[in-house]
Amino acid sequence: MTATPLLSLLACFVAAFAAYRLYTAYKLRLAAQQHGCQSPTRYKHKDPVFGLDIFLRTGDAITKNQFLVEHQRRYDTYGHTFEALNFGSRAIYSVHPENIRAVFSKNAADWGVQPLRLRNMSPFCGMGFITTDGSDWKLSHDLLKPSFHKSNISDFGPLEEHLRILLEQIPKDGSKFDLQPYILRLVCLPNPTYPPSALTHALEYLDLNTLFLFGEPIGILSGTPPSHAEGFLDAFQAGFNGCGLRIALGPLNLLMPKGAWLKACDKVHKFANVYVDRAIKYRNKISSLEYSQDKTDQRTLLFNMAQKTDDRTILRNQTVQAMMASTETTASLISHVIRNLASNPTICAHVRAEVLALGDAPLDFDQLPRIKSLQHVITETLRLYPVFPQNNRISLKDTILPAGGGSDGTAPVFAPAGTLFDTSFSTLHRDPKIWGPDANEFRPSRWENDYSPPPFTFMPFGAGPRQCLAQQKATMETSYIISRILQEFSEIKSEDEKPYQAQVALTAKSAHGCLVSLTPAAGKIVE
Numbered sequence: 001m002t003a004t005p006l007l008s009l010l011a012c013f014v015a016a017f018a019a020y021r022l023y024t025a026y027k028l029r030l031a032a033q034q035h036g037c038q039s040p041t042r043y044k045h046k047d048p049v050f051g052l053d054i055f056l057r058t059g060d061a062i063t064k065n066q067f068l069v070e071h072q073r074r075y076d077t078y079g080h081t082f083e084a085l086n087f088g089s090r091a092i093y094s095v096h097p098e099n100i101r102a103v104f105s106k107n108a109a110d111w112g113v114q115p116l117r118l119r120n121m122s123p124f125c126g127m128g129f130i131t132t133d134g135s136d137w138k139l140s141h142d143l144l145k146p147s148f149h150k151s152n153i154s155d156f157g158p159l160e161e162h163l164r165i166l167l168e169q170i171p172k173d174g175s176k177f178d179l180q181p182y183i184l185r186l187v188c189l190p191n192p193t194y195p196p197s198a199l200t201h202a203l204e205y206l207d208l209n210t211l212f213l214f215g216e217p218i219g220i221l222s223g224t225p226p227s228h229a230e231g232f233l234d235a236f237q238a239g240f241n242g243c244g245l246r247i248a249l250g251p252l253n254l255l256m257p258k259g260a261w262l263k264a265c266d267k268v269h270k271f272a273n274v275y276v277d278r279a280i281k282y283r284n285k286i287s288s289l290e291y292s293q294d295k296t297d298q299r300t301l302l303f304n305m306a307q308k309t310d311d312r313t314i315l316r317n318q319t320v321q322a323m324m325a326s327t328e329t330t331a332s333l334i335s336h337v338i339r340n341l342a343s344n345p346t347i348c349a350h351v352r353a354e355v356l357a358l359g360d361a362p363l364d365f366d367q368l369p370r371i372k373s374l375q376h377v378i379t380e381t382l383r384l385y386p387v388f389p390q391n392n393r394i395s396l397k398d399t400i401l402p403a404g405g406g407s408d409g410t411a412p413v414f415a416p417a418g419t420l421f422d423t424s425f426s427t428l429h430r431d432p433k434i435w436g437p438d439a440n441e442f443r444p445s446r447w448e449n450d451y452s453p454p455p456f457t458f459m460p461f462g463a464g465p466r467q468c469l470a471q472q473k474a475t476m477e478t479s480y481i482i483s484r485i486l487q488e489f490s491e492i493k494s495e496d497e498k499p500y501q502a503q504v505a506l507t508a509k510s511a512h513g514c515l516v517s518l519t520p521a522a523g524k525i526v527e
């Protein structure tokens, strides 16, 4: 292209952008008149046109494990609600509970994720509960929901089997080691970048995840992974990371090469299709009369979905998205709980005493919630270290946020279609106005006497229609694993001398792991 057409194209782009900005400003003024809306405090950009400075600052904070600190700093500077530019469009950042209520619950239909996610993630995981809104989202939600029924998630047998492998592998001579990679391997898809020692049995851990998703452990029973699983872990991670990067880069992702990413997506599809085809075959073999959630081979997420559809693409997309939702989520929670117990010996001893008081009988689904001190530790961990520390939505139509406008932040704020709403659960969960002067302290006793915080101030599993379907599964598995570790070890000692830092990708985990040393209890299996 020669210089003149290029300049004309640029001029057209600038003119269109200026017109868009004028139109938005006009709509904002009109709404202010009609609904008493006012603008929130403005972020002081160095780049007042596209706001690329905030994008670069965020990127820098992520690489330095300072993402959560950076967000906290912005809210400390600008207050609970402020507006900023997101690649030239308007974004509203807010941790005001009334705004969170409006976006995630009361006016949830006005807000969505599809414009943010579908185009950027589609080659990896297509349309599903993570990438769509409205009736497409509802279809996915209804397909998935039955799999999280109590009858599907209350058998701890497979978890115990895998936990025993973990207990056999970890050092038990009181030496310092990082427990986090072991936990990540236990309950989720392991990341191929973890240390080789933690990956020796990667496919064993994949077993536990695939057991819930596909109904088939791949690798551990046969000892050798089937050929379709080869290279899958790397492909899954590359595909998943590619989605995150494309979303983070916004319109700039058009400059990103796609070849390797698309190849990784293809590998993941081939892997998932093997299980999808099996589920469809099995579904066709049994009559609906024989279908029962109590039968082990019919209890899986994929088989449950195959009861309702035999569309291969739908089944594959939902399965890949379920794998994404379960990657590093429960594991991050367990690892943070152990870190907190290790750094608080008195609390740890108290929880251990309550666990041991239950005796030697196997722990079951109804008994675990009754270990109150453990539940308080888990809840307090989710408050201070939310697995998803940040979330966002985009307005699908012109709508109003109830708070954050004007000099005192109490006026409503107009959010025209296309406004990004971004919130930080980690900031919300540490707000001294909500949690008191010790908001930053780990104090599980704050949850005693069935304490319940004000609505929309505690959001570890989200809220409203898109709230996590696996909340019970995740908290029960965490309760089980922690209780078993406390049965097996009389002391969990923290060996971490550095202050906590969160490593944030989609989820947050401890940047320097979970450094502990363990003292085995007398007469236990790990001896």
Ligand code: HEM
Binding pocket: 129, 130, 141, 144, 322, 323, 325, 326, 329, 330, 333, 387, 388, 391, 459, 460, 461, 462, 463, 465, 466, 467, 468, 469, 470, 471, 473, 474, 475
């Ligand atoms: C401690 C572990 C977990 C935490 C803290 C967590 C948190 C969340 C949050 C915050 C959301 C809402 C997302 C949004 O509003 O945009 C969500 C949704 C969801 N999570 Fe989880 N999650 C966890 C584990 C899991 C696991 C293991 C699965 C298993 C597949 C899972 C499946 C889902 C599903 C299906 C949804 C979407 C529900 C819908 O849109 O209908 N989660 N989760």
